[in-house]
Amino acid sequence: MKISQELKAFQDRLGHEFVRAELLLRAVTHSSASTPVRSDNQRLEFLGDRVLGLVMAEALLADDEEASEGKLAPRFNALVRKETCADIAREIGLGDVLKLGRSEQISGGRRKLALLGDAMEAVIAAVYLDAGFEAARVVILRLWATRVETVEADARDAKTSLQEWAQARALPPPAYVELARSGPDHAPVFTIAARLVSGEESSARATSKRAAEQAAAKALLDQLLKDDT
Known part of the structure; x- marks a missing residue:
């Protein structure tokens, strides 16, 4: 052929x-x-x-x-x-x-x-x-x-690491909230916020919800770990 x-x-x-x-x-x-x-x-x-x-x-x-x-x-x-x-x-x-x-x-x-x-x-x-x-x-x-x-x-899953950080401090798991969706239907861009009940929050944008959630979790975790030092 x-x-x-x-x-x-x-x-x-x-x-x-x-x-x-x-x-x-x-x-x-x-x-x-x-x-x-x-x-x-x-x-x-x-x-x-x-x-x-x-x-x-x-x-x-x-x-x-x-x-x-x-x-x-x-x-x-x-x-x-x-x-x-x-x-x-x-x-x-x-x-x-x-x-x-x-x-x-x-x-x-x-x-x-x-x-x-x-x-x-x-x-x-x-x-x-x-x-x-x-x-x-x-x-x-x-x-x-x-x-x-x-x-x-x-392999360092930011969402898992952030949840473990919260659990170690007796906090509920973080919440992930879609703040915005932009772009055409075939190529959407999602803005997701990762939030803790204690008030800390970070957001990120990506072309899939999963990637945006991971990026938001990483941004928040980086912020929290920096504050801990």
């Missing part, structure tokens, strides 16, 4: 040349562009999530032989979460080659976090089915290399 020059260039960025090109085509096909003769990538997404998880679990165990499960779990979550997959997808230009229906194209589907994250998992599954686990492992570790090296810092 022949593929377009765009997909050939994407293969180079991905670091894997497909023997079964139809797997790559399926991996980049969103449900909005599926047809009776062209399946979408949803089933591949399901498989890719598991392949990615196994590779990351192995990598973390090999990287730190002394770490407890309690330390490994947040690192693992940081590496496999949808936001990380979407970031990798952006780095290799996956959005540029996605097959989308007209409605998704108009609404900015090539930039949507969930859509990019799902497609990245589908591409991982396509590599696995095309050439086996070791080939998928090589691709994943190359693309995730920097994040594996820095995962301990990335």
